[in-house]
Amino acid sequence: MTSKHQSLSTLPNRYHFIDMIDSIADETPHFSLMLIDVMRFSDVSSAFDYQAGDDILLQIANRVHTIFGSRLTLGRISGDIFGLVFVGKYTESEMHSKFQHLIEHFKTPLYTNETAFIADFNVGVASHSQKTVSVTRLISLAEAALKQAKNNKHQNFSYVKDNEDSVTGRGLALKADLSRAMEKDELELYFQPKVNLSNLTITGAECLLRWNHPLDGVLFPGTLIEAAESYNMMNELGHWTISHALRRLSELNQLGINMPISINLSPSQLYDTTLIEHLSHLIEQFQVQANMIELELTEDVALSNSLMVKRQLDEIRAMGVKISMDDFGKGYSNLSFIRDLELTSIKIDKTFVMELEDNPVNLAIVQATKLICEAKQCDVVAEGIETVLQLKILNEAGIKSGQGFLFSPAVCFNEFISLCAEGDFHNLLAHKAQFKVS
Template sequence: LRLVTDNVPAMIAYTDAEFRYRYANRGFVEFYIGAGAAVEGKTIGELQGEQAQREIRPGIERCLAGELIHFEAKRRNVQGEEREVEVTLIPHRDETGCVQGVHTQVLDITERKRAEERIDYLAQYDAVTGLPNRRLFNDRLALAVARDKRLGTMTALLLLDLDRFKEINETLGQRIGDEVLRAVTARLRERLREVDTVARLGGDEFAVIIESVAEKAQAYRVAEKILEAMAEPLEIEGEDVFVTASIGVALCPADADSSEHLIKNAELAMYQAKLDGRNAVHHYAPDPGPGRGVRLGMESGLRRAIERDELLLHFQPKVDIKTGVITGAEALLRWRNPDLGVVSPADFIPLAEETGLIVPIGEWVLYSACAQASAWRRLGWPLAMAVNLSARQFRQKNLCEMVELALSDSGLAAGQLELEITESMIMHRAEHAITTLRRLRDIGVLLSVDDFGTGYSSLSYLKRFPVHKLKVDQSFVRELHHNADDAAIVRAVITLAQSLNLRTVAEGVENEQQLAYLAGLHCDEYQGYHFSKPLPAAEFLSLLQAKQAAGGRGGAAARGGV
């Protein structure tokens, strides 16, 4: 029995009704008294001191009265370290049911407590800067607004976004980027009162809550002080790093009637500061000018679209022209915003490109599309999934690693992922593009050149690009039967692709006439409203099932009569 108890993680002891130890395992002795010490027959006071006996005695007395006792406490070990322990006192009864003594079990829970404290800390504070995170910021802002409303004063919210911080991360690395964030935090704290709240909301965005504001000019002066502080270079590992900021200011109740409304208006002001050239302060104004308010609202919403689950994918079928069989799908991004409604990709994609938001959005699209393709494969539909890469994504150093991770996480085979890139993207720094394309090809993904014929591809380069498909741009397909030049371009692109052993896909096929012409040129695949508009995932699956039920090929309608 001693062999067993000496090797369990708990500290175990038995005391009789006179508070004398009759047994203690090795862990108990080593913690409280010291290795090798004799404990049998000695009182708690003799071994642990009178103070310990006074603290422990009430619990033991209750246990001797028949009560099971469980509590947490702080105890010092023999080395003098304060440890947190979990103590259980269990009555020991004889054959007649009378309590004769107390079994004590002690667990050292110090590390568990520290881990719990760390988890609690990280739930409310940013791990990099130590500042309150968005969750704690929201709580504090709501309290500040309520308090100032009672007092008849104002709450000022300053939202601060570091200008071009992504470039620092990309050029100097994340480690230096984190040091910059910590240095910015120090600057902010130097310029603010202790009662002011500084929070990091994520990425390069900070917030400052100023309570008991008497006039708007007071908040504006604080913002100007912050800009002045940011004008001085940050010394990071012996080097000067220059960072500027765009600051939006809004006050409650002057500019908003709730903390949520205050955040929204401060965000609009911050984006206005960026539009004004960055490194600026802008106070919220209800009317920023024709069209600008819509754009600012769109940028504000787009920054939150992923976390608010507003983005979704629709899928347009790619169809084999000869067989009419659906061979794959192109993932197309959609955005449903509760305030703006369904936003056209033509409106928000350029904005995402301009602001750099296309990088996280593009990553979301890649992961989501791979996950959907993998789900369809498990249902028996091993379709190729085409995903468009933006110019910024294509230039990312970690593009290949991101693609590999998306495939690994989803379980999708590399050969089922098709990445679409435009010819203008690969002609910009063509040699670098060739290296990237070769790395992607080595992963095993398929590569296609989108919108072919609209840019300025060099044939000498095209032969070197390790691509698998050329996509004929819909602008040429649309006017096939009304414009001889467009028809000639389509014919030339398909002929060129065939000479290079590349497959061809025609975009924007809207009628039978166009499809017949493309079939005559031996184009391999097509997509467009003639077969199907882009569909949500569930409707796309229903389409697959309907075509299968119709005999696999989908009949004349599925093939457009070809």
Template sequence: MQKTIAEQNRIIHNLYGFANVLNSIEDFQKTLDYIISFTMDTLKCERISIMLLEGGILKIVAAKGIPEVVIRKTTISIGNRVAGEVILSRKAILAKSLNDIPYLDGTVRSEARSFISIPILYAGLASAEQPLGVINVTNKIDNIQFTETDLETLTYISNTASIAIHNHLNHLKLEKAYSESKAQASALAYQMTHDALTNLPNRTMFLDHLTVTLIDERYKNNTLSLLIVDLNSFNEINDTLGHHNGDILLQVIGERLKGMFEQPNMVARLGGDEFAIFIPCSGINDLPHIVLKIIETIEQPILLEGISLEVSASIGISLYPDHGEDPNLLIQRADVALLIAKKEKEVSKVYDQNLDPYNPRRLTILSELRHAIDNNQLILHFQPKVCLKTNGISGVETLVRWLHPQYGLIPPDQFIQLAEQTGLIKSITMWVLNDALLQCSMWHRSGTALKVAVNLSARNLQDPELPDYISGLLKKWCVHPDFLKLEITESTVMTNHKLSSEVLLRLSDLGIRHSIDDFGTGHSSLAYIKNLPVSEIKIDKSFIMNMITSKNDIHIVQAAIELGHHLGLNVVAEGVENKETFDLLAQLGCDEAQGYFISRPVAAPELINWLNESKWGLKVSQKPAY
């Protein structure tokens, strides 16, 4: 009797510390191993196993006294054999007489004298008991049978262990979900920045790399080369041998070009049969050798449909800083050089402003742009945006036009870039902001609560006076900050990222919201957007307009929508030209749409008439003014 009491005291003492030790172990397998060793020591058994439930199947995850081959091969479904019956009934089985249990398999019947199989049940605060698995113990040492006291002890062990096991399983699920989410984000990032056909960087990534390199101090005083390579007669090859072979040709050429250059150089596919190559530290004297090497690489024979083809190419070249310091301008001027090379049937051409067919008119426009504001030649048009959930007008984008006395209505893409280069953009932006907020105030006073969006340039974001100026305009015209949204492109922030971010933060502190315009075509879709105080992204129309015919564009748009929502941002689609695209965007979960299917940009009086007559309702705001 004295021995029995001592044994009971030992067990009680051990059980008291079991939970504390269990909760202190961080590794899951070590937790299971501790449960095994503690149970064997407490119950004095010969064999023990812990089986956990996964997908309706019990598998041994920890054991002692059981051969490794048995551990690997043992799987039990719910309701089968002893462990499966225990999980199904959620009741323990204490076997004193094995003949009373008809569903014992031969191995257990031949080797077991007595055993206990008990379910591991986790009882959450807000849910019913959750079966996690089973603990099996077999044969007490010295041929003693298991008793009801042993069952009570094992019940305590199982209940205590269930909490630790449940917590570890939840932790593993979270780790798996995080890993999968990280992998999905990585896949999305790759898809957004790489060409699907060639796996080369796309225009977005190319511009990102180009921009970062241009602001890198290591290359500040160097000449950098940008080459655009265009395959000659590609359309004829496509038409003759089919698009499949055309795709193979592009893949082969892309792989060859990629093999020629290493970082910090970059080869990208801009689209169609155009490739771009950026080479730091290469001046004009290095170009003949580089061009010759590229042409020789491209002209190596390619076997398609049993035909050996030798493809030729034309190359347009621009140089930094000689031909510009803006990445888009460098590409534009390399494109101009490419057109001249093709026109003159030369292999390559370096940009020459004297040969730029667009240059004379630009000079004329530039000289007259200085007087456009003073002569009241600038006018505002407004393009509505529709909420895809309510089909109501959610706001308008403000678009400036130049009513030129000679050239007529000039769109912004023909003079805004010139204004940015010369510094006139500040005066134009100030005028646009003033007139847009004045118009917004007039609409509010007439009972039409419309929100307006205004575009900002890179120079605007480097102006530390901008926040105070806008704050003054909001007060002057009695417009609540919530009714003004400022649209910026990804590239504008890159010009001076630190100063631009500071200006955006000050504007955000005023209560003004920001939107990333032309998302997917700029410089830093993923690298910088997460750190900017923005509430919205606008997917560029180049992806939207071909959604109905291009699965790749659908995937890109869907990825952009999911990415935006994952970051907590509102997502707007630009360039919606038809009902099919509108409906598809709604199905994909896009928040707002803008484009000619809804309305073209119109002047303020025409917009009011359109609002009164259109099928789109107006979303009523709660705060039309201060």
């Protein structure tokens, strides 16, 4: 039995680890390489120092040995990424079970400097079964799988076999697409109106990214976002989005249209140390009011226990910029975190709004969200309104703000200006059904 590591220096580094995998490959074609990336690890070093970070990594390495056995082949691929080799034939389901085993064991916190740290992981796995596939190729597949896991909003796990070459090839193509789209000015912001549900006037807009593809026309940017997240280009894309959104806000102000706009912020942007400086510079450059800007965070990010995220949000609020929680109810809502989080508004996820007519539980969720927002003194916004009946139910429930295809999809900037000139949606709804403003 191997004793616990007393220092990170006794862990095989990347090059030693590759040699170890080579030796395993000489003996058997059947094994799986698992890469585990420690999420939010930078928070430890930011809050304390590198020694605290090393202490956490050492604890993780030793606990991994405890979980999977001391004979496990374990190495440190890079700063906060470990490599594990499991010898034998393993299916995707079996490797996923190992991933779940890992996650469960790390629900018990680690401690450094008398402070608890809950370790969570992104995990990428590549299974080796062909002698013709080199170790270098297998590591590339595992790294590509890890990038996919980081980009997966629902599960931080991705698996590939060594006979699949689509992962890295597709990823490189996406990276090339993203680089070209930004260089050739193929990206554009569309605007979906936010509406006062009582009088149907436009009160603001949400900025949404669109891609003017040279061959396929206007596309939703899902693949671009995937590439940006996978290749650490999300901050660059995020900077582009914020910059263009504030430029458009300035143009609206010059036209006499004074209403707030909201911008979706990705998780990785909140770990960007240049975000605050960039946002402050753009506010000054375009001479816009900070309180006319709202940054929308997904529920999981808004409720993150990350020290760095909390610090960034505090600085953003101090600037006067508003912060809202998007897609409320879609994920796992920790109500104790919501209680302590300062928000301008909470947006009810569209899945609850779109089935309001048929599911009384959805209405109860909407009403409960309204009560929470009243207690927090923040606004509640309903997303995904598509029918006049949904609008009536929301009005009766006292929901005052919303957006959805009933009023307008996201439209280009000039069309949004035309909607603002119209002022409200009375004429649009008149021919859809009889509707009386309360």
